[in-house]
Amino acid sequence: MSDPTLLVLASLASGEKHGYAIMEDVMRFADVRLGPGTLYGAITRLEQRGWIRPVGATDRRQPYALTAVGRTYLEAQVANLDRVLRTAMERLRHA
Amino acid sequence: MRRLMRFAVGLYPAAWRARYGQEFEALLEDIGPCRRDVWNVVKGALKMQMLTWSSWKLVPALGVAGALIAGVAAFTMHTEYESTCVIGVRQVPEAPGEGPRVAIAQRTADLFTKALSRESLAKIVADERLYPREAEKGTLEDAVARMQRDVRLAAFPPTGGPTAAIMLSFRYPDARTAQHVTGMLMRHAIVENSRWDQASQTPSQVEILDAASMPAEPIFPNRPFMILVGLTAGLLLALAIAGARQLRRGHA
Numbered sequence: 001m002s003d004p005t006l007l008v009l010a011s012l013a014s015g016e017k018h019g020y021a022i023m024e025d026v027m028r029f030a031d032v033r034l035g036p037g038t039l040y041g042a043i044t045r046l047e048q049r050g051w052i053r054p055v056g057a058t059d060r061r062q063p064y065a066l067t068a069v070g071r072t073y074l075e076a077q078v079a080n081l082d083r084v085l086r087t088a089m090e091r092l093r094h095a
Numbered sequence: 096m097r098r099l100m101r102f103a104v105g106l107y108p109a110a111w112r113a114r115y116g117q118e119f120e121a122l123l124e125d126i127g128p129c130r131r132d133v134w135n136v137v138k139g140a141l142k143m144q145m146l147t148w149s150s151w152k153l154v155p156a157l158g159v160a161g162a163l164i165a166g167v168a169a170f171t172m173h174t175e176y177e178s179t180c181v182i183g184v185r186q187v188p189e190a191p192g193e194g195p196r197v198a199i200a201q202r203t204a205d206l207f208t209k210a211l212s213r214e215s216l217a218k219i220v221a222d223e224r225l226y227p228r229e230a231e232k233g234t235l236e237d238a239v240a241r242m243q244r245d246v247r248l249a250a251f252p253p254t255g256g257p258t259a260a261i262m263l264s265f266r267y268p269d270a271r272t273a274q275h276v277t278g279m280l281m282r283h284a285i286v287e288n289s290r291w292d293q294a295s296q297t298p299s300q301v302e303i304l305d306a307a308s309m310p311a312e313p314i315f316p317n318r319p320f321m322i323l324v325g326l327t328a329g330l331l332l333a334l335a336i337a338g339a340r341q342l343r344r345g346h347a
Contacts, residue, residue, distance in 0.1 A: 019122035036132055037139020040119055044111070044143070061125075062118035 002032055004042035009051065009066065009074040016055050016065040019043070046070065099133050106140035108147045150337040154330060161329020162322050169321040174313035176270040178277040181305035182284060183258040206261075206301070207248055210283040216242050219279055223272065246280065260304060270310045277307035 011017060011025040023034055034042070043064065046052040051070030055063050066074070100123060104112070112119075126132065145153065184206075209215065216239050220226060226238035245267065251260040263280055267273040281303065288301040 019118060020125040023122075023126065035135030035139075036119065036122055036126060036128065037135040037137070037142075039122070040115060041139045041142060044115065057118075060117045060121035062121075 002030075004034055004038050005046055005051075006074070006077055007032060007034065008039070008042045008046060009070060009077075012052060012064060012066045013071070013074060016063045018057075018061040018063045020061065022064075096128065096130070096133070100128050100136065103133050103136040103140060106137060107143055110147065111143050145336065150333075150340075153337060154333040157329040157333035157336075158326050159329070161332070162326035165321045165325020165328075166318070168325075169316050169318040172316045173268055175266045175268055175315040176273045176310035176312075177264050177266040177314045178270070178273040178307045178310050179262060179264040179305070180277050180281045180303070180307040182261045182263065182281060183302045183304045184261055185258050185302075206284050206288055207263075209287045210280060211243070211246060211248075213239055215283055216246075219276060223276060223279075225267070225272070225276070258302075266314060270313075274307045274309045281307060 007026045007030055008022055010029070011022045014025075017025060019036075019039055023036075023039055026032055026034055043052070047054070047064075049069075050067055051073055052064045053067050055065045057063060104116070104119065104123070107116075123132075123136075128136075148156065217235055220230070220235060220238045220242055224230075226241050229238040229241050245265055247262075247264045247266075249262045251262070263277065263284070265273055265277045265280060267276065285301055285303070
């Protein structure tokens with residue numbers, strides 16, 4: 001899985017984070033290094049769609065949090081992925 | 096690296112920089128960007144520009160970009176020059192039931208089978224040190240095969256008069272060599288013809304109508320055509336993006 005928007009949403013599911021923290025988190029759980037251009041491309045799209053929102057910043061680092069709509073979207077995507085994974089696992093077991 | 100990155104960040108649309116600029120710079124300070132990051136930021140900026148540009152700005156911009164890319168490619172490609180010579184072949188006595196076209200075709204085939212034979216071309220390749228890359232990488236056979244592809248023959252049957260014309264051309268990355276080798280091939284053909292004449296005891300039937308030309312312009316790549324293709328591709332891409340945007344807006 002390397003869709004940057006989904007990775008950012010997954011990262012924010014555990015709480016609000018700023019850009020650098022998202023990069024580090026995604027690297028840790030998905031072993032994917034999001035470049036700064038890719039990360040902010042995803043953040044821009046997600047904010048425009050209303051799936052994330054900026055929360056109070058203490059310095060120039062701007063943290064973001066999932067919105068309710070973003071959480072619903074992420075849950076739907078994860079359920080989809082889960083279904084695909086289960087099917088694949090099931091088929092591999094019987095192959 | 097910092098200056099390069101500052102330049103890359105400057106490629107983002109002004110409105111985007113006003114909204115995200117400060118936090119984006121903070122992120123770049125945190126990660127200590129490398130070359131890969133600069134390229135990633137440039138790509139991100141171009142993508143963002145395309146998303147925010149209006150169609151009237153996008154269409155000419157992509158058109159110019161396409162023409163520029165094609166232009167750079169056209170001017171960095173290896174060029175090829177073509178030299179041409181024309182030989183006249185007087186109509187030979189026809190065999191019963193044979194038309195002039197058949198007679199000329201037969202004469203042309205006879206003339207050039209020997210002049211352009213593998214042995215003859217191999218000698219020219221070796222003597223003139225043609226195709227050094229092919230000769231270095233492979234065998235002489237590769238260079239000869241390449242030369243066989245680069246020599247062209249076209250016969251024009253007589254139209255009213257007694258003389259048919261045969262056009263011989265050779266293309267090569269260097270204009271002088273192209274001219275020189277075309278002249279050599281022409282002389283080979285004439286020598287073969289005179290041998291044939293001596294053997295058959297008939298008067299010479301071949302004359303030079305146009306000596307090997309010195310090509311002024313390369314025939315490959317066709318730069319104006321390539322630039323036109325790049326421009327058209329850029330415009331089409333821009334129109335496709337504009338159309339896709341309209342569709343997306345319609346669905347939203």
